[in-house]
Amino acid sequence: MSPLLSARGITRYFGDRIACRDVDFDLWPGEVLGVVGESGSGKTTLLNCLAGRLAPDAGAVTYDSMAYGPVEVHALSEARRRLLSRTEWGFVSQDPREGLRMGVSAGANIGERLMAVGARHYGDIRHTALDWLERVEIARDRLDDRPSAYSGGMRQRLQIARNLVSSPRLVFMDEPTGGLDVSVQARILDLLRGLVNTLHLSAVLVTHDLGVARLLTHRLMVMQGGAVVEHGLTDQVLDDPRHAYTQMLVASILPV
Amino acid sequence: MADASPQDGGYNYAYLDEQTKRMIRRAILKAVAVPGYQVPFGGREMPLPYGWGTGGIQVTAAIIGRDDTLKVIDQGADDTTNAVSIRRFFAKVAGVATTTRTEEATVIQTRHRVPETPLRDGQILVFQVPIPEPLRMLEPRETETRTLHALAEYGVMQVSLYESIARHGRISKAYNYPVLVNGRYIMSPSPIPKFDNPKLDRSPALQLYGAGREKRIYAVPPYTPVKSLDFEDHPFEIEQWSECCALCGSSDSFLDEMIVDDSGQRLFVCSDTDYCERRQAAAEAAE
Amino acid sequence: MQPILRVAGLTKSFIVHAHGDLALPVLKDVALAVSPGECLALVGPSGAGKSTLLRSLYGNYRADKGSIRVRHGEGWTELVGAEPRTVLDIRRRTIGFVSQFLRVIPRVATLDVVAEPLIGLGASQQEARDRAEFLLALLNVPQRLWALPPATFSGGEQQRVNIARSLIVDYPILLLDEPTASLDAGNRDRVIEMIAERRNAGSAIVGIFHDIGVRDLLANRVHEVVPGGVA
Numbered sequence: 001m002s003p004l005l006s007a008r009g010i011t012r013y014f015g016d017r018i019a020c021r022d023v024d025f026d027l028w029p030g031e032v033l034g035v036v037g038e039s040g041s042g043k044t045t046l047l048n049c050l051a052g053r054l055a056p057d058a059g060a061v062t063y064d065s066m067a068y069g070p071v072e073v074h075a076l077s078e079a080r081r082r083l084l085s086r087t088e089w090g091f092v093s094q095d096p097r098e099g100l101r102m103g104v105s106a107g108a109n110i111g112e113r114l115m116a117v118g119a120r121h122y123g124d125i126r127h128t129a130l131d132w133l134e135r136v137e138i139a140r141d142r143l144d145d146r147p148s149a150y151s152g153g154m155r156q157r158l159q160i161a162r163n164l165v166s167s168p169r170l171v172f173m174d175e176p177t178g179g180l181d182v183s184v185q186a187r188i189l190d191l192l193r194g195l196v197n198t199l200h201l202s203a204v205l206v207t208h209d210l211g212v213a214r215l216l217t218h219r220l221m222v223m224q225g226g227a228v229v230e231h232g233l234t235d236q237v238l239d240d241p242r243h244a245y246t247q248m249l250v251a252s253i254l255p256v
Numbered sequence: 257m258a259d260a261s262p263q264d265g266g267y268n269y270a271y272l273d274e275q276t277k278r279m280i281r282r283a284i285l286k287a288v289a290v291p292g293y294q295v296p297f298g299g300r301e302m303p304l305p306y307g308w309g310t311g312g313i314q315v316t317a318a319i320i321g322r323d324d325t326l327k328v329i330d331q332g333a334d335d336t337t338n339a340v341s342i343r344r345f346f347a348k349v350a351g352v353a354t355t356t357r358t359e360e361a362t363v364i365q366t367r368h369r370v371p372e373t374p375l376r377d378g379q380i381l382v383f384q385v386p387i388p389e390p391l392r393m394l395e396p397r398e399t400e401t402r403t404l405h406a407l408a409e410y411g412v413m414q415v416s417l418y419e420s421i422a423r424h425g426r427i428s429k430a431y432n433y434p435v436l437v438n439g440r441y442i443m444s445p446s447p448i449p450k451f452d453n454p455k456l457d458r459s460p461a462l463q464l465y466g467a468g469r470e471k472r473i474y475a476v477p478p479y480t481p482v483k484s485l486d487f488e489d490h491p492f493e494i495e496q497w498s499e500c501c502a503l504c505g506s507s508d509s510f511l512d513e514m515i516v517d518d519s520g521q522r523l524f525v526c527s528d529t530d531y532c533e534r535r536q537a538a539a540e541a542a543e
Numbered sequence: 544m545q546p547i548l549r550v551a552g553l554t555k556s557f558i559v560h561a562h563g564d565l566a567l568p569v570l571k572d573v574a575l576a577v578s579p580g581e582c583l584a585l586v587g588p589s590g591a592g593k594s595t596l597l598r599s600l601y602g603n604y605r606a607d608k609g610s611i612r613v614r615h616g617e618g619w620t621e622l623v624g625a626e627p628r629t630v631l632d633i634r635r636r637t638i639g640f641v642s643q644f645l646r647v648i649p650r651v652a653t654l655d656v657v658a659e660p661l662i663g664l665g666a667s668q669q670e671a672r673d674r675a676e677f678l679l680a681l682l683n684v685p686q687r688l689w690a691l692p693p694a695t696f697s698g699g700e701q702q703r704v705n706i707a708r709s710l711i712v713d714y715p716i717l718l719l720d721e722p723t724a725s726l727d728a729g730n731r732d733r734v735i736e737m738i739a740e741r742r743n744a745g746s747a748i749v750g751i752f753h754d755i756g757v758r759d760l761l762a763n764r765v766h767e768v769v770p771g772g773v774a
Contacts, residue, residue, distance in 0.1 A: 028628045079407045086411075104419045111418055116411030122421055122487040144422050186649040193648070197662070215648065219627045232605065233627050240604045244560030251561070 002064050004029045004170060004202050009059035010049050012042075018226045019045040023059070025221065025231070029169070032196055032203045034217030034234060036210060036249070042226040043206045044174055050204060051091055051172045052081045063088075066169070086113055090163030090171035094178045096155035099162070100147045106133065106158055107143045113166040132161040136191060153184035157191065164195060171203040177212060189215055210253055214238055222246045270317040270350040276300055280318035280473070284464060287475035292437030293405070294388050299471040309342060309367060310468030312384035316365050319380065319464070320346060325353045327361035332369040332510070332527035339367075356530050368431075370452040372509045372531035375461035377478065383446040385467040388474065390434045390444040410442050413485065421490055430495070436483045437476055445482075451494045451510045456482040501526045504535035546576035547747050548600070548716055553609035553623075555599060568771045569595045573609070575749075575766050579715070582738075582748040584762035591770040593751045597718050600749060601640045602630040613637060613716065635663055639714035641722045645705040647694045653679070654689045657707045664712060671711070678707040681737065683730060698725040706734055710741070717741060719750035723757055735760050 003026035010023040020042035027033050035043040048054035050061055052073045061073040065088055073081065085091065093099040100109055110129040111119070119125050130140055136157040138150075147155050156176065163171060176192065177185040193216055196203060207213055213220055213234060220237040222230040222245065230243040241247045268274065276298070283297040302310040320326065326346050330339040334356040342365060343354045355361055358373040365382040375381060391401045394412045404410065413434055420427045433450040437443045445456055446465060456463060456476065463476040476482060484492040500507045502523040509531055511524040526532035553573040559565045569592040577583050585593040598604040600611060602622050611622040615637045620629060634640075639660075648656065657679060658671035666674075679689060682703040688696065693704050702725045709717070722738065723731040731754075738761055742748050752758035758765075 031628065031631075078403075082407060082409065101415070104415055105422050107422055108415045108419045112411050112415050115414035115418065116409065120414075120486075120488050122418060123489050125418065126422075190648075190650045193651075197659070218631060233602065233630055235603050236605055239598070240557075242558065242605070247560050 001028070002070065003027055003062075004031075004064050005050065005204070006062040007050060007059065008062075010046060010056045010061065011058040012045050012049055012054065012056045018042075020049070020223070020226045023221075023228055025228075027170075027202060027204065029202055030200050031219060032201075032205060032217045034213040034220045035204065035206045035223060036208060036213050036220060037223035038208060038249075040225075041223040043223050045226075046223070047172055047174055047204060047206045051089065052076075052085060053091075063170070086116055087166050088169050090166075090168040092156075092159055092163055092171065092173040092176045094175040096147070096152070096159040099159040100155060102148050103146060105144045105146055106138070106150070109147065109158060109162045110165050112162070117166070128165065129161075132165055133158075135195075136161045137187070151184075153180055153188065156180065156184075156188055160188075160191065160195070164199070164201075167199070169202060171201055173203060173205045175207055175209075176205070177209075178207075185212075192216055210238060210249065222249065267349050270320050270346070271303075272300065272314065272317045276314075277318045280314055283473045284315065284318065284475060287464070287473050288462070288477050290441070291476050291480050292441030292443040292474060294472040294474045297471055297473050299468050302468065303345075304341075306469035307386065308338065309365070309384040311466030311470075311473070312365050312367070312382050312468075313342060313345070313466075314468060315382050315464050315466035315473060316346065316363060317350075319382075320350050320352060320363055322351060324350075324362045325355050325360055326350075327355050327358060327364045327530075328366075329364070329369060329371065329528075329530075330367045332371075332512075333529045335529060357534075358530050368447045368449075369510070369527060370448055370455045372506075372526070372528040373534075374455075375459055377460040379461040381459075381461050381463050383448075383463065383465045385444065385446045385465045385472075386469070388444060388465065388467040388470050388472040390432075390442050405441060408440065413442055417485060417487065417490075421487070427486065427490055427492075433492075434485050436485060438480050439483075442485070443474060443476075443482075449495065449510055450484065450492070453482070453484045453492070454494065458482070497524055499524045501532060501535075504532045504539065506532070506535055544578040544580060546578045547614035548575075548577045548749070549610070549612045550575045550600070551610045551612075553596070553599060553606055553611065555595065555604060555606050570599065570606075571771065573768075577716070577747040577749055579745040579747050580742060581764065582742050582750060582762045584758045584765050585749065585751050585768050586758075586765050587768035588770065591768045593768045594720060596768055597640075597720055597749065597751060601634070601638060601718055603640075635660075636712075637714060638716045638718060639709050639712060641706055641709040641717070641719045643702075643721045643724060645693060645701040645708075647692070647701070649694065650692055652690050653684070653693050653696075653704055656693060656704060657711055660708060661711045674711055675707065678711060679704070682707055682733060699727060699730065702726060703730060703734075706737075710737060713741075713744075713746075715746060717746050717748045717750075719748065719752075721751055721753060723752070723754060731757070 005027040007023055007025050011021050012019045023046055037043045049056045055074050062070055063073050064070045107126055107129040110132050111125040114125055130143055133140055133143055138154055138157055147158055177188050205217055217234045220234045221228050224245045230237055230246045238250055241250050279298055283295045287295045302313055328339045328343040330336040346352055347354050358371040363380045367384040389401050394416050395401050417427050431449045432444055432447040433453055435443050435445055458479050460478050462478055465474045486492040497511050501511055503525055506526055510527045512527045514523045514525055516523050551574045553570055555570040556566050556568040587593055595604055599606055606623045609623060612619050613622055613633060615633050654672055654675050657675035661671035684703050693701050723734050735757060
């Protein structure tokens with residue numbers, strides 16, 4: 001078995017400023033890797049480098065694809081990278097408006113990936129879309145509504161459905177519950193947890209919220225100033241933090 | 257083709273200078289080589305504003321020669337102001353014979369219709385195109401639509417058809433209906449009614465499309481497959497009328513609806529004037 | 544019987560950076576071994592490092608030095624310094640941990656909380672739920688609670704859910720941290736029964752039992768944990 005996703009020496013600058021430096025890891029099938037850190041830590045830059053959206057200045061990202069075997073993500077042609085990101089990957093943005101077509105119905109949003117790879121039966125596409133709407137707990141009669149008529153939490157759930165309809169093997173998530181009410185957050189986290197378990201998804205999840213990390217991730221990388229200062233199993237990092245920064249983060253969690 | 261000797265009023269043959277014609281011909285060759293692909297070209301200022309057929313005129317000017325016979329139609333009619341003006345323009349600057357009869361023409365310039373009379377090998381149909389980019393309404397960025405065409409990422413187009421069915425119960429697009437050319441590029445057939453789309457499929461004639469304001473030329477060579485997009489369970493369908501042409505009795509041509517008096521009386525009449533006249537003439541001759 | 548858990552030279556300190564990198568040595572050169580059918584009780588004063596040792600055996604706390612070898616599948620696996628996926632696999636199939644408190648996941652029904660580890664091993668949802676129901680019934684968790692998330696349960700009820708979740712898989716090695724702490728006498732006895740059954744069926748158990756009575760009923764051997772010093 002080989003790792004699903006491998007990062008070696010991922011480094012990215014913006015001008016003189018280092019955004020992330022020498023990030024190495026291997027992600028295995030079925031693992032959810034959390035990347036935590038405060039703003040400016042470089043975690044979102046790292047995520048974008050991993051997902052092929054941003055080219056690193058140094059280092060390589062290797063993905064074990066179903067379509068082509070192990071491929072170096074940034075050496076792929078744009079056509080292949082875009083195809084990969086639509087079929088084998090998902091990307092859940094923090095702002096669902098970035099990850100959705102706001103001007104077309106929920107059904108069209110969910111069905112798009114299917115249509116992009118050749119689905120041509122309207123009834124079947126609609127049926128699949130309804131199925132997914134149910135899985136993300138959105139009422140079926142909202143299928144023809146546009147996301148502009150949805151609440152923030154519903155939009156986020158729709159974004160999740162839109163990504164997962166193509167049964168991706170690897171999902172990248174950038175603060176998927178950021179900015180949502182606590183109760184809405186709980187619902188979405190629960191949904192993600194369930195889907196990760198039943199669909200055996202692998203994921204890289206960026207968050208600043210250690211509670212989200214505890215709930216959803218198996219492994220954790222702590223970033224500070226662009227560098228990974230600590231990594232391990234989530235419970236190891238949160239229960240036995242070794243680096244000064246991690247200890248500070250863990251100590252800063254507000255008790256409820 | 258044409259010689260370069262100046263015509264009446266000091267114009268070069270067919271109005272455009274030879275270098276411009278050469279440049280447009282190169283664009284046309286490239287367009288014919290890649291069916292459905294939009295080729296940018298250096299559109300010139302023409303003696304009429306954008307929106308009046310400058311693209312079609314530049315294409316016609318680049319290909320027309322002394323031995324050609326030109327027909328010009330506007331929404332199927334030879335006798336509208338614009339069709340008459342353009343026909344006269346080429347009669348003057350290219351010295352070509354003109355006609356209203358489809359089967360006599362070698363070059364047919366058209367705005368928004370395909371003639372009813374089937375075209376034959378050797379004829380050229382020049383379309384006037386307002387917006388050449390079929391994805392424009394779905395993706396406003398030119399940089400992005402170019403990439404989508406290059407990568408054949410046409411999911412967004414299928415999404416728009418899905419959305420139409422979701423909202424209206426059927427694909428409601430009635431004109432400028434998107435087509436897939438030669439199994440590769442999605443093309444806008446110009447604002448012809450969807451009724452005319454089947455005529456484009458494997459037509460023996462050469463189809464040239466010119467957009468003057470957007471400065472794009474594209475083409476469909478003869479006998480090229482042109483398929484209207486649809487869903488398996490919502491297949492492409494052309495319009496149908498409950499009545500026949502009031503003038504010639506045709507039941508298989510595109511009919512215009514005309515209000516004939518203040519009480520709202522309506523008539524349905526063939527949009528293709530030449531087709532209708534010939535049918536009427538044939539009916540009279542038969543009597 | 545041959546041991547299936549072998550610990551040697553296990554050493555760990557906590558470094559608290561916020562207090563000028565203050566080092567707190569907790570475990571030094573700990574060695575022990577446990578065989579199938581054995582229950583080893585960790586004993587020692589409060590703060591001696593019993594919990595730390597137990598959590599180290601689960602891979603929750605990371606050792607500075609030493610070795611924790613576990614019979615995993617057909618061979619032996621070293622837990623100290625193991626890759627995350629190795630530890631995850633060991634926790635899935637070989638080592639179970641009954642913590643002192645249930646970690647409550649919002650919105651998940653009690654039945655699903657208990658069933659989850661078995662589903663993780665590939666059991667069908669139906670199979671896992673049936674087994675979960677059996678265990679919950681055995682532990683006197685009323686049926687009306689099974690569809691509710693455990694967040695609002697009493698401490699004792701939560702602990703019993705925790706125990707059910709930890710026993711639903713037949714782990715060859717079980718680690719128990721005060722499993723009966725918040726239980727009343729009746730439930731405590733039931734839990735002791737269930738753990739003894741596991742021990743007799745061949746599980747190797749390491750446990751912390753403050754209640755001497757419980758310890759005497761379950762443990763065959765005792766391991767003295769000395770604060771910060773030699774084992």
